[in-house]
Amino acid sequence: MKTQIVIIGGGPAGLAAAVSARKAGAEKVLILERSGELGGILNQCIHNGFGLHRFKEELTGPEYAARFIQMAKEAGVEAMTNTTVISVSPDRSVTAMSREKGVFTVEAGAVILAMGCRERPRGALRIPGLRPAGIYSAGTAQKFVNVLGRMPGKRVVILGSGDIGLIMARRMTLEGAKVLAVAELMPYSGGLKRNIVQCLDDYGIPLLLSHTVVDIRGKERVEGVTVARVDDKLKPIPGTEIEYDCDTLLLSCGLIPENELSYDLGCELSPVTSGPRVNERLETSIPGVFACGNVLHVHDLVDYVSEEAEAAGAAAAAFVLQGELPAGEPLRLVAASGVRYTVPSTIDPGRMGETQTVRFRVGNVYKDCRVAVYLGEERLRYIKKRIVTPGEMEQVILKKSELSGKTGELRFAIEG
Amino acid sequence: MKEHDLICIGCPMGCNMHVTIDEEGVFTVTGNTCPNGERYAKTELTKPQRQVTSTVRVLGGALDVVPVKTAAPVPKEKIFDCVRAMKGLAVPAPVDLGQVLSENLADTGVDLIATKAVGRK
Ligand SMILES: Cc1cc2nc3c(=O)[nH]c(=O)nc-3n(C[C@H](O)[C@H](O)[C@H](O)COP(=O)(O)OP(=O)(O)OC[C@H]3O[C@@H](n4cnc5c(N)ncnc54)[C@H](O)[C@@H]3O)c2cc1C
Ligand code: SF4
Numbered sequence: 001m002k003t004q005i006v007i008i009g010g011g012p013a014g015l016a017a018a019v020s021a022r023k024a025g026a027e028k029v030l031i032l033e034r035s036g037e038l039g040g041i042l043n044q045c046i047h048n049g050f051g052l053h054r055f056k057e058e059l060t061g062p063e064y065a066a067r068f069i070q071m072a073k074e075a076g077v078e079a080m081t082n083t084t085v086i087s088v089s090p091d092r093s094v095t096a097m098s099r100e101k102g103v104f105t106v107e108a109g110a111v112i113l114a115m116g117c118r119e120r121p122r123g124a125l126r127i128p129g130l131r132p133a134g135i136y137s138a139g140t141a142q143k144f145v146n147v148l149g150r151m152p153g154k155r156v157v158i159l160g161s162g163d164i165g166l167i168m169a170r171r172m173t174l175e176g177a178k179v180l181a182v183a184e185l186m187p188y189s190g191g192l193k194r195n196i197v198q199c200l201d202d203y204g205i206p207l208l209l210s211h212t213v214v215d216i217r218g219k220e221r222v223e224g225v226t227v228a229r230v231d232d233k234l235k236p237i238p239g240t241e242i243e244y245d246c247d248t249l250l251l252s253c254g255l256i257p258e259n260e261l262s263y264d265l266g267c268e269l270s271p272v273t274s275g276p277r278v279n280e281r282l283e284t285s286i287p288g289v290f291a292c293g294n295v296l297h298v299h300d301l302v303d304y305v306s307e308e309a310e311a312a313g314a315a316a317a318a319f320v321l322q323g324e325l326p327a328g329e330p331l332r333l334v335a336a337s338g339v340r341y342t343v344p345s346t347i348d349p350g351r352m353g354e355t356q357t358v359r360f361r362v363g364n365v366y367k368d369c370r371v372a373v374y375l376g377e378e379r380l381r382y383i384k385k386r387i388v389t390p391g392e393m394e395q396v397i398l399k400k401s402e403l404s405g406k407t408g409e410l411r412f413a414i415e416g
Numbered sequence: 417m418k419e420h421d422l423i424c425i426g427c428p429m430g431c432n433m434h435v436t437i438d439e440e441g442v443f444t445v446t447g448n449t450c451p452n453g454e455r456y457a458k459t460e461l462t463k464p465q466r467q468v469t470s471t472v473r474v475l476g477g478a479l480d481v482v483p484v485k486t487a488a489p490v491p492k493e494k495i496f497d498c499v500r501a502m503k504g505l506a507v508p509a510p511v512d513l514g515q516v517l518s519e520n521l522a523d524t525g526v527d528l529i530a531t532k533a534v535g536r537k
Contacts, residue, residue: 043532046469046470046471046483046484046531047469048467048469048485049427052426052427052452053427058426058427058467059531060469060483060485060531062483062513062531062532063513063531063532066513066532066533145471146471146481146483147479147481148480148481149471149473149479149480149481174468174470174495174496174499175470175499192430193423193430193432194423194424194425194426194427194429194430196423197423197425197430198425198466202466202492202495301429386432386447387432392429392430
């Protein structure tokens, strides 16, 4: 089988990339999706809060997905569901497996990685105690409740204040469960502020910052958990234990990009995001292989996922139609004080569009600060912010006119 | 004059807003990125509202439940009445996206609509 562009993953990133690639002139665009339907994680995110920037109205996850699925249909994008990609090679041949077709290979002119992310498994969190039933990742619980219509338990403690955990605190409360507390190891929440207001404050659910679960009781089924305060080295402080009687513990301890395929393919990954390093066209270190959405770095706003994916789709179309553009000396983006990473990692001023969006996250909470961008000694941006937090992605838009002809480092920093 | 610090829940940006209400009851809102923030601040400080999302049972569908939302925000104190009313419903498949599943849910004057299409089993 041969096609111009193969997109791995049919979530919002894959769908937007596909539509944009078609609009940019690619004739054959194929999405390969592991699950039985398109839409990705949005199918289980039944709450509202999607698309306000994109569609100027507030949609639920399934509604946002439905719009893009419709656009993809109208644009003539092909899609195969129940099809899992098992490997990608540097010559851009993609091997996949489905029940109907068995194992098959597609030769593609360009490949777009859009596999999304997955939750940190519990093993990585090292909680002592037995391993009774009643411990779920928040995303698994979300799927149980919202897609399968089954409640995992009645009295719940949630570890981690990531968005899924916050959303599930409200969801389980509405379904009649008692959510006793949300414990967060860090002194700040990893989730969006609006979710703390709407999902915890509205229902009087306590958020215990700088707390963690130190023990899980119960043999067959969870019977209770012990939560304790942690010191500034994140070690539990003896004597601060609180006991909760509960039958369920949800873990919402962050997401990591799903990059086994990217790793096996040999593309260079960022140790900070666990996603591929990309240039200004969102192309990985393997020519003709692009990445967008949560597989690249974890997003909190689907609107920005769509925007990023559209850029990747257009770049992939240009790659198959015009071939690799001649490269110049790229500017290297450096995450300096307070900034954890930037996407992209390099910008080639000669190849960039009229503007270039740079997205990044900070490593701590900073109030009344500035986002500063330097090109060598020259300060390009000095943007006032009332607050920046690790839970919320920031962005800066740079212009071709200010980068063109320049070389060296572009430094991003948070300043007081 | 009264002052409030408020986080807009209009969208995931979660803008930090500062609201002052003077003697005449005039609102001055700062920190919002878009006009929705100002609107939210006024309602939140006078009559708080929330849009409610949940699921409703489907009979004979490819899925056992269909996601739903209230077509508009409802008064905050009515949230649990709405959820109870939803629990009492069961709709036959197929369900269309946008289909009204219940009119005037729990006497709020707001309809309940499906946010996803669910085909027959
Ligand atoms: C619980 C939760 C709540 C959120 N709330 C909001 C919100 O209120 N507002 C908002 O704007 N954003 C929200 N987001 C963020 C937003 O929904 C996500 O950032 C967005 O869905 C990511 O899109 P994606 O396409 O990158 O990934 P996904 O949606 O995860 O899609 C990836 C797809 O790739 C497929 N896939 C993976 N590996 C393979 C493979 N090997 N072969 C084939 N297919 C594969 C998967 O099956 C999946 O369908 C939320 C996210 C979560 C998890
Ligand atoms: S003010 Fe506008 S941009 Fe800011 S959170 Fe509210 S709705 Fe979103």
